[in-house]
Amino acid sequence: MKVFDELNPPARLLLGPGPxxxxxxxxxxxxxxxxxxxxxxLLRLLDDTRGLLRDAFRTGNxxxxxxxxxxxxxxxxxxxxxxxxxxxLVVCAAGFFGHRMAELASRMDVEVTKVEKGWGxxxxxxxVEAAVxxxxxxxxxxxxxxxxxxxxxxxxxxxxxxxxxxxxxIVDCVTSLxxxxxxxxxxxADAAYSGSQKCLGxxxxxxxxxxxxxxxxxMAGRGRPAHSWYLDLDLLERxxxxxxxxxxxxxxxxxxxxxxxxxxxxxxxLEARWGRHRPxxxxxxxxxxAMGLALHVADPALRVPSLTxxxxxxxxxxxQVRGRLRxxxxxxxxxxxxxxxxxxxxxxxxxxxxxxxxxILLLAALVDLLKRP
Ligand SMILES: *Cc1c(COP(=O)(O)O)cnc(C)c1O
Numbered sequence: 602m603k604v605f606d607e608l609n610p611p612a613r614l615l616l617g618p619g620p621x622x623x624x625x626x627x628x629x630x631x632x633x634x635x636x637x638x639x640x641x642x643l644l645r646l647l648d649d650t651r652g653l654l655r656d657a658f659r660t661g662n663x664x665x666x667x668x669x670x671x672x673x674x675x676x677x678x679x680x681x682x683x684x685x686x687x688x689x690l691v692v693c694a695a696g697f698f699g700h701r702m703a704e705l706a707s708r709m710d711v712e713v714t715k716v717e718k719g720w721g722x723x724x725x726x727x728x729v730e731a732a733v734x735x736x737x738x739x740x741x742x743x744x745x746x747x748x749x750x751x752x753x754x755x756x757x758x759x760x761x762x763x764x765x766x767x768x769x770x771i772v773d774c775v776t777s778l779x780x781x782x783x784x785x786x787x788x789x790a791d792a793a794y795s796g797s798q799k800c801l802g803x804x805x806x807x808x809x810x811x812x813x814x815x816x817x818x819x820m821a822g823r824g825r826p827a828h829s830w831y832l833d834l835d836l837l838e839r840x841x842x843x844x845x846x847x848x849x850x851x852x853x854x855x856x857x858x859x860x861x862x863x864x865x866x867x868x869x870x871l872e873a874r875w876g877r878h879r880p881x882x883x884x885x886x887x888x889x890x891a892m893g894l895a896l897h898v899a900d901p902a903l904r905v906p907s908l909t910x911x912x913x914x915x916x917x918x919x920x921q922v923r924g925r926l927r928x929x930x931x932x933x934x935x936x937x938x939x940x941x942x943x944x945x946x947x948x949x950x951x952x953x954x955x956x957x958x959x960x961i962l963l964l965a966a967l968v969d970l971l972k973r974p
Pocket of ligand 1: 619671672673674744746748775796
């Protein structure tokens with residue numbers, strides 16, 4: 602039998618669209634002894650975790666937990682929990698993840714009305730209202746921070762619009778939670794999901810989810826159970842909540858990591874954390890523009906502080922620059938997706954990765970690489 606070489610992954614500075622650099626305290630938490638999924642101590646840690654998640658999401662929603670899986674599992678659990686085959690859903694799509702929500706809901710036989718805008722644009726309340734008024738959907742879904750374009754969707758008024766038309770508001774907060782202001786209750790959002798590996802600074806594998814009492818009522822009135830058994834939020838709530846009924850063998854290690862990541866968020870303070878991500882992003886934007894590069898989202902107020910899209914200059918081999926960044930500097934950044942493939946680089950300053958020293962290192966590396974043939 603072949604004995605493979607000893608595990609020795611290189612230390613990368615993760616400045617792409619996720620995963621982001623993991624805080625050393627989170628790495629230590631991952632190494633703590635494994636506990637059974639029904640151990641009273643693990644159940645206590647789950648309870649801490651949901652409390653910390655409520656604070657991070659800025660909600661009092663009872664149904665707040667982390668699904669075992671990545672951000673996509675969060676998306677599937679929310680869409681599959683709130684919607685049944687034949688239900689109508691409006692999806693606002695101006696990038697890769699908006700289109701993904703639409704595709705996923707279609708697979709659940711939900712009747713999807715997709716409202717589309719260009720990759721890098723955001724929706725006005727008027728556009729959302731027009732779509733909701735025309736389609737009369739059960740829910741409207743929108744991406745808060747579109748990681749494929751770097752555009753930040755303004756959320757003011759969207760909850761009211763949805764509720765005025767008797768619809769639920771579903772928000773993708775994968776790249777915003779813990780780095781950019783998220784106000785689930787303030788927005789009137791009925792369901793939101795995120796991922797552990799973006800601004801929460803953990804490895805991937807846990808997807809925070811929160812569901813409002815209004816949306817829970819809708820869930821309770823379903824004609825048939827949720828489309829996925831594994832991602833069924835009712836069953837997951839029975840495990841995380843009072844009864845602690847066995848549902849699946851949750852990874853205690855990932856729970857420790859998420860709890861530690863959230864403890865770091867609480868210690869720093871949400872406002873302070875947002876107040877760190879924003880100026881570090883501004884420093885990056887200023888630096889890139891000083892180098893003569895153009896940012897894909899022109900209006901700074903509509904840029905995601907945790908994810909910047911910068912245009913690849915004419916005549917530059919974008920994959921070669923990314924490869925050299927990785928091989929010579931140990932830095933990972935992301936490529937463009939969909940229509941932005943080959944057009945932009947995606948630079949993440951997320952969680953523990955949002956630091957001035959990282960901005961300077963990346964800018965200096967880009968200056969070096971862009972002047973080479
Ligand atoms: C990363 C991301 C997802 C998907 O998360 P995974 O952890 O890759 O499954 C969904 N939506 C947005 C906006 C994202 O940035």
